[in-house]
Amino acid sequence: MQKILLTCCLTGSAILPAYAQNTTPEKPATKPATTAVKAKDAKDAVVPEVTVSAERPTNRIDRQVYDVKSDVSSTNGSAADALNNVPSVNVDPDGSITLRGSPNVQIMVDGKPSAMLQGDNRGPALQAMAADDIESIEVINNPGAQFGNEAGGGPILNLVMRRNRKPGGFTTVNGNAGTAGRYNSAVNGSYNEGAWGFQGSANVRHDGRNSVADVTRDRFDPLSGQFVHSSQQSVGRGLNDMAGLNGTVSYNLNQTDTLAGSASYNSRTNDQHSADHYINGATAMIPASDYQRTTVRTGDSKNFSWGGRYDHKGELPGETLKIDLRVSASENDNVSNYDNVYATPGMIDTRANQHNEFSTRIIDFTGDYERPLWGGTAKAGYKVATNKNDFDTLYTDIDPVTGVARINNGRTNSYELDETVYALYGTYQMRLNERWGALAGLRTEYTDMDIHQITGGIEGKNSYINYIPSAYATYKVNDNANLRFAYARRIRRPNANDLNPYVTYRDEFNVSSGNPNLKPTKTDSFEVGYETKIGGLETNLRGYYRRDTDAIVDYRYFVAPNVLLTTKANGEGSHSSGLEFTVSGKLTPSLTLNTSGNLARSQQSFYDDSGLLVTRTANSLSGRVRLNYQYDPANQIQMALQMMGKTLSGQGYRSPNHTFNMSWRHNVTQQLSLVANVTDVFNTNKMETVINSATLRETSTRRFDGRVFYVGLSYRFGGSGTSNNENHEQGWGPRPGGPGGPGPGAGGPPPGA
16 A cells, blocks of 8 residues: 655654644544654644654545555546446446446545546547546545536546656656557656645557447337337447646645646547448338448547646645646547448438537636534535537538539527536534434535527526535444444536537437436435455445435437437436445555455336336346455566446336456566557447337347457656555555544545535
């Protein structure tokens, strides 16, 4: 586990205040580990130097913290790969994320929302972000009052980016090559001298996942009273170029005040070539058809962010003030050219062009004040956040003979959504006695939304207030075991795509639209956890229950023969419950185990396409097992098995899936490492969804060329000269941190208001 080295200067009269300042309601103060010089009394003018070495806590009262640097393949992986190593988190090849089987997950960076991690942009952005830039990942299944509900609400996965505060500088350079022309490279470094600190990274990546898909569909034809069969076979090819650059500079004005500024930029291409073969069965009104569609897509995405932060330490022990401003934006531009070639006699070949532009801009301004109060710690804060979304789609049909383009008004769309959130929150945390600790909070949010459906000439406005409570408690069973209790209420606001009423063309079989009448989903979640040590293993067992009111679900029905519309609706409600466990530690001096599992039961109630109320349930078991074997001081082998169980999805479900990965690290020197890894060794990765309703029976299976081999070198300049994953063998799982929950979070500031 990573060590924190704390060096401080104390005068004899300041020893007691400094001791008190390190005391939190979560953990009793402990004596310094090493005292270089001990002052005899307050009259001594000696300035002693105290050095404290302690393990970094990886659990907090309201979250679990996972150190992803223990993953051998972190030097050539993406942020999506890093998330896939976190218990109960699953990231599919498209970048879609589920946590405990739920897709309603909010992604943050250093506790703040980011434009590049919202909507359809999130998956590709995570695949472009380098895993080596991430210090740790915080899993917050029951977010407290200090967390906002923008960007979809729900549980939070917080990416804590790397920070180094040690004096001096170091740089790590990675270069990796993969199969089929894939490659990536990254540089990450920091320099700290006096009052100044600098941190930065840059990366490039050429990667992607080719795929094949099969869709079989049987739809009910009301005129003939029979089910009509159709099919779609697809092949998609295209690796894309990605590049990123980010930097942070900090300056200590004095011993109590710090200023910091940060900026980042990344871009990627969205090029793809695909071919789809459609066979549509004959209905009572429309003859059968057989045709091939070829799609050539080009485009790019650009994301940037900048921000400033002011930190102030007050006169009271633990008194802090933090003011933070973040601005982020995402801009996407894609052009798709379609060619339809018909094998059906008498049908004319067609051509079309679709140009999509969409952007997201977020301004997030927060303030947090924390101080000791009445034997505990009080915290209060505010948030003002704006989220602006713009969508423009221009679809033109092209005459195959003359080449003249004509706008297709039925597939052309322009849409804007402006959302502003004002929030206030307060929390109070204290130790009740030697065994009990508690944290409670309340958040108030006012939301104002303006909808502009420009194409349809529709204007809409909505505003509402939500009161969001949360509560946590911990009980110290003994020196090696804790009980944790949590309750939180969250709301999930529908995003811009969910609300857009215009019908958007996706392919010949499928169109989609939003629903401007959607109500926010209210979620109440409860959790109880038990953490202990069994031998040399750290174990965590958590039971949870989550209830959704007005759950937003996918709703599908036919708008034309063989054209399926997917939209959103508020279901009658849903709930899920389960048991989640993690076990991590050394089985032998050279073999480390990290394993987790989630045994879940979920239930959804909704009205199907025939108007009947349907209730469905699903039981599933998901998990992962990772073994690290230190063959000798220079060689480490890692094997990881990931399994995702059955999950409900609107009117259907997603079938179980599993992958097996292997990695090897060889330390050539203390500074130079060789890393090789294979993802999806047995090429089993697939996405299969099944729908079985009164009017539709559909199975969609998509397979990826998941078996990808990477080999590369990682070299470290400066610093201590140790390898990246030194002292992180057991960092994957959370560990108990004492009664009432451990102290401050790992690797960066906690999320703000």
